[in-house]
Structure formats: C-alpha cells, structure tokens
Amino acid sequence: MNKKELSLEQQEELIKILKARFEENMHRHKDIEWNNVQTKLESNTEKLWSLNEMERTGGEPDVIDFDKELNEYIFNDCSPESPKGRRSVCYDLEGLESRKKYKPENNAIDMARDMGIELLTEEEYRSLQELENVDKKTSSWVQTPSDIRERGGALFCDYRYGKVFVYHNGADAYFGARGFRGSLRV
CATH class of the missing domain: 3.10.100 (Mannose-Binding Protein A; Chain A)
Structure with missing residues (x-):
C-alpha cells in the first residue's frame, strides 16, 4: 500500500467525520452541497490522505469555499486554536x-x-x-x-x-x- 493512501475503512471513517463537521458548521459553506463534496473526495484518494493528516494533527478540516473556475472545494483547518x-x-x-x-x-x-x-x-x-x-x-x-x-x-x-x-x-x-x-x- 502506498504511504499516502488510506484503507477503504479509513476513508469511510474520515468521510463520516468530515460530513458531520460539514453539517454542524453550515455557516462556513452556505451554498455548498455535501453530496458534491463527497463525490470529489471519493475520486481523490491522495487528497483524502492529506485531509486525514490535517485531522490527525488536530486541524479539524472543513470546506470553506468552492472555486468555480477550477472546480475545486477548498478545505482549511478550522480548529478553534492552532492545530x-x-x-x-x-x-x-x-x-x-x-x-x-x-x-x-x-x-x-x-x-x-x-x-x-x-x-x-x-x-x-x-x-x-x-x-x-x-x-x-x-x-x-x-x-x-x-x-x-x-x-x-x-x-x-x-x-x-x-x-x-x-x-x-x-x-x-x-x-x-x-x-x-x-x-x-x-
């Protein structure tokens, strides 16, 4: 297994965490639909690995914007204090x-x-x-x-x-x- 790859179980657990955070913090992404974010995440496993690293180190990553021109969701560390x-x-x-x-x-x-x-x-x-x-x-x-x-x-x-x-x-x-x-x- 590639170092920058999560198992299917780890991917599912991370997506579950990200979805819960997304739903609890709608003020960060008012016009963004979770299903579209999840589809993007599931097709970008290396990005999931990076999000897992953000989560593992305490960053509490969440979607904060969508770049329409590049068709990319932007995640930032949203933890209350520096990770x-x-x-x-x-x-x-x-x-x-x-x-x-x-x-x-x-x-x-x-x-x-x-x-x-x-x-x-x-x-x-x-x-x-x-x-x-x-x-x-x-x-x-x-x-x-x-x-x-x-x-x-x-x-x-x-x-x-x-x-x-x-x-x-x-x-x-x-x-x-x-x-x-x-x-x-x-």
Missing part, C-alpha cells in the same frame, strides 16, 4: 538549521509539504477569521513574502481584542502556542 499536533515548530528548514540549541523536531513549511497542504496566506487567514474567530489563545505561521524571509523573518497571525494581528519573528523562533494552519484544494 495541536503542529505546534512548537520553526517556520522553515533554514530557520530550524540556524538554531544553535533547543531545536524543535520540525518546521511548518516541511510539515505542510509532507502533508500535501499549503500554509495559509495572510489573506486566507483573514478570510477564515471572517467565518469564525480562531487562534484566540494561540498563533499560526502564515506564508511569508520572500523579501521578509530573505531578511531572516517570518510572519504569524492570531486573533486578539476583536482584531486579526499579523506579527513577525525570526524564522528560527518556535513556541508551544504557535503552529500553522493549512489549506487543501480538492
């Missing part, structure tokens, strides 16, 4: 390797790539916050423009005082309450 299984990581490998001591086990960019997902952009993060407020106690790395990254920095966001804040840190920083949120197109 627990993806915290305490540097921004990228360069940041991780630049640490002299107390290196974390991983970094956000490589974890997302290995999961088959993308870190949210600042714009995507703000759009998610319009659906519901997340990261009230935690924060999440977001895609960082190359000119900031070239200077050693990386961006992260959170929600405090009724507003979305975008901050910067060295890409080598990591904190127990900072992880990352991902996006997947199916």
Whole structure:
C-alpha cells in the first residue's frame, strides 16, 4: 500500500467525520452541497490522505469555499486554536538549521509539504477569521513574502481584542502556542 493512501475503512471513517463537521458548521459553506463534496473526495484518494493528516494533527478540516473556475472545494483547518499536533515548530528548514540549541523536531513549511497542504496566506487567514474567530489563545505561521524571509523573518497571525494581528519573528523562533494552519484544494 502506498504511504499516502488510506484503507477503504479509513476513508469511510474520515468521510463520516468530515460530513458531520460539514453539517454542524453550515455557516462556513452556505451554498455548498455535501453530496458534491463527497463525490470529489471519493475520486481523490491522495487528497483524502492529506485531509486525514490535517485531522490527525488536530486541524479539524472543513470546506470553506468552492472555486468555480477550477472546480475545486477548498478545505482549511478550522480548529478553534492552532492545530495541536503542529505546534512548537520553526517556520522553515533554514530557520530550524540556524538554531544553535533547543531545536524543535520540525518546521511548518516541511510539515505542510509532507502533508500535501499549503500554509495559509495572510489573506486566507483573514478570510477564515471572517467565518469564525480562531487562534484566540494561540498563533499560526502564515506564508511569508520572500523579501521578509530573505531578511531572516517570518510572519504569524492570531486573533486578539476583536482584531486579526499579523506579527513577525525570526524564522528560527518556535513556541508551544504557535503552529500553522493549512489549506487543501480538492
């Protein structure tokens, strides 16, 4: 069996979880029909594997939009706080390797790539916050423009005082309450 493949039983269980979350959170996807989402999911088993990784690491993925032009459903991590299984990581490998001591086990960019997902952009993060407020106690790395990254920095966001804040840190920083949120197109 391919590493990035779920058994039929695992696929069925994940679809059951995703359907329940979808039905409990209709405010995230008002004009989207679950049957259409399920049909897409069942024909994209590698994407199901990625969604399972999002679920396994605490992201609580859910449909947040449909791209009509590309005919793709967009899933985001919708957990109330930054996914627990993806915290305490540097921004990228360069940041991780630049640490002299107390290196974390991983970094956000490589974890997302290995999961088959993308870190949210600042714009995507703000759009998610319009659906519901997340990261009230935690924060999440977001895609960082190359000119900031070239200077050693990386961006992260959170929600405090009724507003979305975008901050910067060295890409080598990591904190127990900072992880990352991902996006997947199916």
